[in-house]
Each structure stands twice: as C-alpha cells, then as structure tokens.
Amino acid sequence: MKQILRLRINNQNYEVYAPIHKTLLEILREDLNLTGTKHGCELGECGTCTVLIDGEPVLSCLILPVAVQGRAITTIEGMADGIMPHPLQTAFAELGAAQCGYCTPGMLLTSKALLDQNPQPTRDEIKHALAGNLCRCTGYTKIYEAVEQASKT
Amino acid sequence: MKSFELHDAGTVQEAVALLNKFGPSAKIVAGGSDLVTGVMKDWVHGKGMPIPEKLIDVTAIPEMIGITIAANGGATIGAATTLTSITESKDLDQKWAVLTQSAASVASPLIRNFGTLGGNINQRPRCWFLRGEHFDCYKKGGDFCFAVTGDNRYHAIIGGELCYIVHPSDVATSLLALNASANIAGPSGTRAVAFDSYFTGPREDVLRENVLKHDELMVNVTIPALAPNTKTAWSKLKDRQVYDFALVSVAVVVTQENGAWRDGRIVLGGVAPVPYRAKVIEQALVGKNIKDTIKAAASTLKTVARPMSLNAYKVDLAINLIERTVLNAL
Numbered sequence: 001m002k003q004i005l006r007l008r009i010n011n012q013n014y015e016v017y018a019p020i021h022k023t024l025l026e027i028l029r030e031d032l033n034l035t036g037t038k039h040g041c042e043l044g045e046c047g048t049c050t051v052l053i054d055g056e057p058v059l060s061c062l063i064l065p066v067a068v069q070g071r072a073i074t075t076i077e078g079m080a081d082g083i084m085p086h087p088l089q090t091a092f093a094e095l096g097a098a099q100c101g102y103c104t105p106g107m108l109l110t111s112k113a114l115l116d117q118n119p120q121p122t123r124d125e126i127k128h129a130l131a132g133n134l135c136r137c138t139g140y141t142k143i144y145e146a147v148e149q150a151s152k153t
Numbered sequence: 154m155k156s157f158e159l160h161d162a163g164t165v166q167e168a169v170a171l172l173n174k175f176g177p178s179a180k181i182v183a184g185g186s187d188l189v190t191g192v193m194k195d196w197v198h199g200k201g202m203p204i205p206e207k208l209i210d211v212t213a214i215p216e217m218i219g220i221t222i223a224a225n226g227g228a229t230i231g232a233a234t235t236l237t238s239i240t241e242s243k244d245l246d247q248k249w250a251v252l253t254q255s256a257a258s259v260a261s262p263l264i265r266n267f268g269t270l271g272g273n274i275n276q277r278p279r280c281w282f283l284r285g286e287h288f289d290c291y292k293k294g295g296d297f298c299f300a301v302t303g304d305n306r307y308h309a310i311i312g313g314e315l316c317y318i319v320h321p322s323d324v325a326t327s328l329l330a331l332n333a334s335a336n337i338a339g340p341s342g343t344r345a346v347a348f349d350s351y352f353t354g355p356r357e358d359v360l361r362e363n364v365l366k367h368d369e370l371m372v373n374v375t376i377p378a379l380a381p382n383t384k385t386a387w388s389k390l391k392d393r394q395v396y397d398f399a400l401v402s403v404a405v406v407v408t409q410e411n412g413a414w415r416d417g418r419i420v421l422g423g424v425a426p427v428p429y430r431a432k433v434i435e436q437a438l439v440g441k442n443i444k445d446t447i448k449a450a451a452s453t454l455k456t457v458a459r460p461m462s463l464n465a466y467k468v469d470l471a472i473n474l475i476e477r478t479v480l481n482a483l
Binding site for chain 1: 186
C-alpha cells in the first residue's frame with residue numbers, strides 16, 4: 001500500500017509517494033536523500049537514527065512517517081544555520097567529540113534538544129539525556145565536554 | 154517490514170468498531186516501538202502469532218492521553234500517554250513515586266518520548282526464541298519451548314509452565330504493586346479489570362499475556378490513593394547500566410505501623426510470565442518489624458522459585474533486591 005506523505009522537515013515541506021510500511025529513517029535516506037540520519041541497529045537500541053519531532057528526540061527507525069505528518073521534523077541537515085554551524089557542532093569539532101562519527105548526528109540532535117530545554121545542564125543531566133545514544137568508539141567524555149562547552153557559548 | 158493498512162481512530166468507539174470489523178488481523182498501535190521493531194518484522198511470526206495486516210492508530214484519541222488526578226485522591230492515566238509525560242509528572246511523582254521511577258527505567262529517553270503506557274503494559278515478551286526466526290515455539294503456535302533445553306539465562310524462575318517467558322513491562326510491575334486497574338473498551342461496553350487479574354500465564358493461554366481480547370482496547374489506567382503511612386520504592390537490575398530489560402525488578406508499596414508491616418505489596422518483574430506478586434514474602438512480614446524480619450522474609454522466595462538450568466542466579470538477585478528495595482521504601 002502506497003500513499004502520499006506530507007512531511008515538514010527542517011522547515012521545508014516535502015511530498016513523498018511511498019509504501020506505508022517504510023520507516024521514517026528509510027524515507028529520509030532513500031526517498032529524500034537526507035542521508036545525514038544514520039542507519040544503525042534498526043531495533044531502537046543504538047540511537048544513531050535520532051531525529052527531533054517537535055523538538056523532542058525520537059528514533060526514526062521505529063517511527064512510521066504517517067504518524068508524524070504535519071509535525072516539525074528536524075534532521076542533522078537542519079541543525080546548522082546556513083553555513084554557520086550550530087554551537088554544538090562547533091564544540092564537537094573543536095574538542096574532537098567524534099571518532100568514527102557514526103553516532104554524531106544522533107548525539108548532536110539529542111544534545112540540541114537537551115540544551116533547548118535546559119541551557120545549563122549538569123554533567124549528570126547530560127549523561128541522562130544521552131543515555132539512548134550509543135558511541136561504539138566509547139568516546140563519551142569528549143562528547144560530554146563538548147555539550148558543556150556549547151552550553152557556555 | 155511487511156506492508157499493512159493504517160487506520161486512524163478519532164474516538165475509542167471508532168477504534169473498537171475497527172477492531173471488531175477487521176478481526177484478529179488488526180492490532181492497536183500507539184508509539185509503535187515494539188510493533189515496528191519486533192512484531193511487524195517478517196521473521197517474528199507463526200500460526201499463533203500472525204503478522205498484523207491492519208494497524209489502528211490511537212494516538213489521536215483525546216480521552217486516551219493525559220494524566221488526571223481525581224477528587225478522591227486517585228489518578229487516571231490515558232493508555233496513549235507517553236512514558237516521558239509520566240516520568241515528568243510532579244503530581245504522579247509526589248504520590249506514586251514507584252510508578253514514575255519504573256517508567257523512568259524503561260528503555261532510553263528516545264523511546265520514552267514516544268512509547269506509551271498502554272504499549273508498555275501490553276508489549277510482547279522479549280524471549281530470544283520467541284523473537285528469533287527459526288524457533289516455532291508454543292507462543293507462536295508451535296509445540297516446543299526452546300528455553301527448556303536452550304540458553305535460558307533470562308527466563309522465568311517462577312511460574313513457568315509450557316512457556317518460560319518473563320513479563321517485560323516495568324510499569325506493569327509497579328501498577329500491580331499500586332493495586333491499579335485497567336479500563337478496557339470492547340464491543341459490549343467498558344469493563345474495569347484490576348491488574349491483580351489482568352495478566353495471564355501460559356497455562357491459561359500460551360498465545361497471550363493478558364485478558365485483553367482481540368476486539369478490546371485498553372483506554373486508561375486508574376490508580377487508587379495510597380493509605381496513610383504508605384511508602385513506595387522501585388529497583389531494577391539489568392545487565393547493562395544504561396538501559397535494558399530487567400533481569401529482576403522490584404516494586405514495593407508498604408503501609409507501616411510503628412516500624413511493622415501492616416499492609417503492602419511486593420511485586421517482581423523479570424522473574425515470571427506475569428508481574429509476580431510475592432505473597433509468600435508479604436505474609437512473612439505481616440505484623441512484624443520490617444527491618445528485623447526482611448532478610449528472612451525475602452529468602453522465602455526460595456520456596457516458590459523453580460529456576461531453570463542457567464538462571465538460578467536470578468533467585469539470589471531477586472532475594473537481595475527485595476531486601477534492598479523494601480529497606481529503601483522505609
């Protein structure tokens with residue numbers, strides 16, 4: 001069964017004619033070429049496919065796109081302001097908070113949602129917020145430090 | 154993922170009518186985190202567990218969303234309320250901390266942001282044979298339990314018969330401790346079922362885990378006010394610190410009188426096919442000083458536990474976690 005999906009992604013409207021059983025992750029990557037969102041475990045365990053729905057981080061591998069029509073979807077492509085990186089992106093780059101980089105889009109979006117709600121989080125609050133985003137390189141310390149640095153800018 | 158039809162229900166009556174019309178091939182979907190990752194995947198099925206052909210989305214039904222504190226001091230929580238809304242509710246946390254803590258221990262923040270109360274309570278078990286492609290087990294309509302001879306380190310230590318799954322829901326465990334009830338809508342109206350009799354074991358019907366029929370929908374959950382001098386506590390042990398399903402979880406609700414156990418409930422998750430109320434321990438505590446008695450009382454779990462070949466460690470985990478959680482509640 002195919003249907004027309006109307007999605008609002010990074011403040012832009014998209015219409016996609018796609019099978020209803022494709023996940024939001026698959027629609028983003030395969031139909032809209034927004035490949036910044038990464039495909040990880042596809043089981044809701046790793047967090048690398050994180051996107052924001054109305055500012056809240058969720059897992060695009062588990063979301064049916066029909067369920068999020070009309071809501072504000074933010075992917076990593078929508079994080080920078082034109083050519084100006086988001087302060088979190090700058091901090092991640094400056095501190096080397098990415099090793100292989102595969103978890104980075106998810107880490108950045110979850111961190112953005114945290115800072116939008118809680119601009120001065122403690123280390124503990126950062127850890128809790130990022131609990132669902134796994135870094136297989138285990139570079140968590142730099143990630144926490146980068147979120148802290150961004151919260152001060 | 155296999156394709157399906159998606160139907161939006163605007164009201165409870167509409168959802169029930171759709172369930173009734175489509176029959177067992179239709180399933181309710183809310184957050185969908187288990188349905189999309191697990192049940193809809195092409196490899197998790199059998200003749201007793203068909204892949205749903207139609208999904209009925211209930212996340213736009215207003216009466217199924219939100220938290221209401223009633224005049225009598227109880228609470229009603231819509232089944233499509235997200236777990237994040239529950240963990241962030243100050244009203245719930247002040248009165249029923251065991252519920253908010255158990256909700257906060259479910260999965261990760263990313264899943265709690267769209268996973269719902271009803272979805273968590275009614276999710277299918279995690280048994281790796283059930284979730285594996287090549288195991289046509291009892292629960293899928295087959296004629297074997299692979300946990301009996303296979304790797305059963307995460308399986309039931311109490312109440313396993315035929316099938317040795319453990320109930321996966323953290324909030325179900327705390328809701329049973331709180332003596333909560335489910336309100337269920339069906340074709341002939343609504344009924345309230347206390348969680349005491351909501352969950353069903355494999356002997357009753359191996360193909361399901363609760364009394365919800367295929368044409369019924371959990372609308373909301375009602376929690377009664379706690380008696381005076383009642384405290385609660387929650388603990389969950391898991392293989393990974395960050396998030397996982399419970400090896401053992403414990404929900405305690407205790408009403409005290411001068412340091413003695415007057416009334417209360419101790420409910421275990423991760424040990425049995427249903428959230429397991431440890432009545433044997435509660436009875437050993439009644440009227441006794443809790444601090445003096447808890448160690449001996451907790452160890453009476455051994456009298457009801459029947460561990461399998463690789464999971465006897467869970468009996469010790471449970472006994473220690475019960476002792477710790479009861480003491481934390483005081």
